[in-house]
Amino acid sequence: MTYAYYPGCSAKGSSTDYEKSTQAVCDFLGLTLVEMPDWNCCGSTPAHAVDTELSAALCARNLDIAARQGAEMLLTPCPSCLSNLKHAANRLEKPEFRARVDALLDNPAAGNFPAVTSVMQGIAAHCDVNDIAKHIRKNLKGLKLAAYYGCLMSRPAELMDFGDPENPSLMENLLAACGAEMLDFPLKTACCGASYGIPERAVTARLSGRILKLAACMQADAVAVACPLCQMNLDLRQPQAAKAADAFFNMPVLYFTQIMGLAFGLSPAALGLEKLRVSADSLLRKLEAEGGKS
Amino acid sequence: MNDDINLSRMRDAAFTEDVEAQSGQKVSDCYQCGNCTAGCPAGFVYDRQVNQIVRAVQLGLKDEALGSRSVWMCLSCSTCSLRCPNNIDVAAVMETLRHMARRENRVAAPKVENFWFSFLDTVRAFGRAYEIGTMALYMLRSLRIFTDLDLAPVVFKKKKLGFMPHVVPHGGAAAVARIMRRYKERAVHERVRP
Ligand code: SF4
Ligand code: SF4
Numbered sequence: 001m002t003y004a005y006y007p008g009c010s011a012k013g014s015s016t017d018y019e020k021s022t023q024a025v026c027d028f029l030g031l032t033l034v035e036m037p038d039w040n041c042c043g044s045t046p047a048h049a050v051d052t053e054l055s056a057a058l059c060a061r062n063l064d065i066a067a068r069q070g071a072e073m074l075l076t077p078c079p080s081c082l083s084n085l086k087h088a089a090n091r092l093e094k095p096e097f098r099a100r101v102d103a104l105l106d107n108p109a110a111g112n113f114p115a116v117t118s119v120m121q122g123i124a125a126h127c128d129v130n131d132i133a134k135h136i137r138k139n140l141k142g143l144k145l146a147a148y149y150g151c152l153m154s155r156p157a158e159l160m161d162f163g164d165p166e167n168p169s170l171m172e173n174l175l176a177a178c179g180a181e182m183l184d185f186p187l188k189t190a191c192c193g194a195s196y197g198i199p200e201r202a203v204t205a206r207l208s209g210r211i212l213k214l215a216a217c218m219q220a221d222a223v224a225v226a227c228p229l230c231q232m233n234l235d236l237r238q239p240q241a242a243k244a245a246d247a248f249f250n251m252p253v254l255y256f257t258q259i260m261g262l263a264f265g266l267s268p269a270a271l272g273l274e275k276l277r278v279s280a281d282s283l284l285r286k287l288e289a290e291g292g293k294s
Numbered sequence: 295m296n297d298d299i300n301l302s303r304m305r306d307a308a309f310t311e312d313v314e315a316q317s318g319q320k321v322s323d324c325y326q327c328g329n330c331t332a333g334c335p336a337g338f339v340y341d342r343q344v345n346q347i348v349r350a351v352q353l354g355l356k357d358e359a360l361g362s363r364s365v366w367m368c369l370s371c372s373t374c375s376l377r378c379p380n381n382i383d384v385a386a387v388m389e390t391l392r393h394m395a396r397r398e399n400r401v402a403a404p405k406v407e408n409f410w411f412s413f414l415d416t417v418r419a420f421g422r423a424y425e426i427g428t429m430a431l432y433m434l435r436s437l438r439i440f441t442d443l444d445l446a447p448v449v450f451k452k453k454k455l456g457f458m459p460h461v462v463p464h465g466g467a468a469a470v471a472r473i474m475r476r477y478k479e480r481a482v483h484e485r486v487r488p
Contacts, residue, residue: 009422009423009424009425009460010423010425012422012460013423013424013425013460014425037463037464038462038463038464038465038466039462039466040417040421040422040462040466040467040469040470041417041421041422041423041470043414043417044413044423045370045410046409046410046411046413046414047414047417048370048389049370049389049392049410050393050396050410050414051393051477051488052389052393053477054473054474054477057473057477058417058470058473061466061469061470061473103476103480104473104476104477104480105473106469106472151369151371151372151373152371155371155372155373155375155376156372156375156376156383157376165376166376190335191335191336191369191371191373193335193369194369194370194371195409196367196369196406198409198428198429198432199403199405199406199408199409199432199436200339200367200403200405200406202339203336203339203367203369206338207335
């Protein structure tokens with residue numbers, strides 16, 4: 001399988017730690033991610049909120065590059081990019097829509113695009129749970145985690161192809177393979193408030209507060225996420241969320257790749273842990289203590 | 295008295311058809327069970343709940359639907375679509391209404407639109423989104439100081455946001471700017487607000 005890798009804009013800004021840990025974990029598992037050199041922004045929420053054709057044109061340029069470079073699959077870590085790229089590829093199957101989008105591009109887009117999928121699914125396709133277990137250097141036994149997917153990864157179900165749209169389980173499977181105890185987290189696909197943190201902070205604070213409050217009630221040691229925007233809302237904006245929830249949180253929010261990396265014995269620096277607002281030290285200490293026991 | 299749905303007001307049947315055509319959804323299938331509203335995470339900031347918006351579309355109450363703040367506050371989370379017993383992609387209806395409202399310059403939540411424009415301006419300039427640039431432009435547009443002042447110390451200490459924009463290499467940034475220019479030109483040509 002030849003992959004094209006689309007990191008998405010956050011990978012170069014607010015989520016360099018996701019990017020770093022994704023690269024480190026995939027590298028460790030022998031899944032080579034070669035970044036498309038001249039990818040552009042997928043337009044994220046603002047483009048599709050403003051106009052469907054504009055959003056599709058921004059995505060089509062990327063899909064076209066991946067197709068011309070001969071990739072069979074396009075992998076992206078970010079659920080928002082994933083959703084936009086998939087929606088665009090799907091809409092571009094309609095000839096009238098495609099004609100209007102082509103008119104916005106320098107050249108008409110390629111006829112066939114590679115399938116688009118998440119890095120998480122890419123990892124799971126590359127190595128099954130048993131393979132992952134073989135790579136464990138530091139079992140995560142004793143860590144209680146809440147997997148939080150956000151609202152985009154699994155919806156709409158037919159398009160995203162990510163299992164049950166309200167109860168996906170891939171992240172749990174991967175992290176359980178690393179030895180972690182996965183909580184049955186009811187808000188796993190609830191919305192965190194998305195990009196409203198800037199223009200309508202109260203919305204994001206309230207929705208993120210609800211998620212953190214439940215994770216804290218369930219005594220999670222950390223929340224595992226797969227989305228840069230969810231991570232920012234739950235981690236960087238944690239004090240705002242706490243205020244909205246009338247609570248105090250000290251809940252580490254890690255990318256699932258950072259947690260897998262810990263299980264593979266990769267160093268905190270290689271996983272970008274220093275970038276977290278809420279420090280992951282409590283997890284590291286717990287792991288050390290558990291390691292001492294066995 | 296609840297004035298939310300006043301049937302004596304003008305009903306615009308063409309509006310219902312337009313929304314159905316543009317969203318590809320059969321809004322007439324809705325039987326007002328309220329499932330969409332029950333699961334909507336943004337309902338607490340809506341002026342009309344999402345089932346009421348769908349009802350307004352069914353009844354051809356254009357002003358009610360397009361003038362609503364709700365279509366701007368919708369988070370596009372698709373919970374409504376997933377839970378609708380009649381398989382209406384309610385989120386697609388909300389998005390269609392937002393597009394229609396935008397084109398007609400009915401912007402019930404200017405802050406939200408300002409944020410989107412600020413984001414897209416950075417994409418036009420660099421080909422990739424530039425977070426600090428988005429914030430700066432948003433501040434200018436909305437004439438407010440940094441809304442997240444409380445986050446600034448951590449953002450700086452942890453290098454949370456990239457300080458330099460990332461420009462798409464190999465002429466990619468210019469290609470993106472051309473996409474956005476053509477989009478704007480076409481909107482002007484078709485007499486809709488870009
Ligand atoms: S869930 Fe579907 S049928 Fe029920 S009120 Fe909403 S749109 Fe109508
Ligand atoms: S897509 Fe919009 S209307 Fe539907 S549940 Fe989510 S926020 Fe509410």
